[in-house]
Amino acid sequence: MHKCARCGREIQKLEEVSSGCPCGSKTFVFDREVAAKVAEAAATPPLEIPSGKNSEAPLHVIAPSEVLMEKAGAEAAQIAPSVSFAEKKAEADGKAPNSYFARATFTSEDVENIKIVTEGVFLVDVNALSKNPVVLKDDDGVYFVKIPFGAEEEISKPVIDKPNGGKEKKD
């Protein structure tokens, strides 16, 4: 960003550098800090721009990260300001943040062996699935049971060879 060396006015167009400042000066100074701020604002599109009655007030560009921090709460922002943003970004990208799985675990009290962590994200208790029918619990607390067929279980049992040539199914 160029400023007039005499009056300090910030120039808006590059043509002004060649034509000169309205004050008559043709000497300009390049301000790196202001230039960096403008570049950052251009990289992150503004979410909220005051308009109408407040149009005379100085423009305040709100970056997306600021909005998320505000939503997550001041306390959360102080502890881990980047976690909330990362999670929100992961979710926006269609991925389940790790914290979703951290808070959804199976306990001995749970009947279900499949949990819906969030829309499209499931947690599976593989160990329980090997012993029990499929039991799914949805967000509303409704249980769904898939009853297996005995024949399927028989098929899944491994057949082991006996030394005398016969075969038996292992329980």
Next chain:
Amino acid sequence: MIKRIIGWFHGLFKKKKQLNLGIYGSPNAGKTTLANRMCVEFLGEPMGAVSPIPHETRTVQKKDNVTVKLRGCTLSMNLLDMPGIAVKVDYRDFLEYGVGKEEAQKRAREATKGVVEAVRHMDKVDAALFIIDATEDPYTQVNITILGNMEARNIPVVVVANKIDLPNANISRVREAFPGYDFVEISAMTGENLPRLYREISNKLS
């Protein structure tokens, strides 16, 4: 040879295995009502509580050595009253019976646990009574799946159409839905046709 002799001795002193008869069906089909009637008749004490709220029986109830005396023979067995089997347990269904939300959610969890327990017990029963509410549509996922499951496991089963004392009971509809099975229509509430059911049980277990 020595192994054979040991096996013969073992068999001689081994306690004779008591046969397990499982009572299966959907919630509120009348399983516990039938189990209670049999237990009171042959043991002098009931099996468990009965309620209009579905999933009242949420754990497997067992009565050992129930001796059924029929004309000409005596049959001793363990009677297992299973929790009602459902493919969906929604706690909101209990709310309309005046149960609080927290209690309803607890009941739904226990009921689901009961369904799992009932399915797992299929490996332990020697024969089963499959109770169907004759006032309801018999073509349900539970009825078809459980009966198919028992057939796949070679469990002898008697299909029992219950609640024939009610005016809207449709016995022929249940019979036509499951034509390949031994079939008895009863009223567990009034005791109607129970001697015929006992004869069918005797045929299955003997």
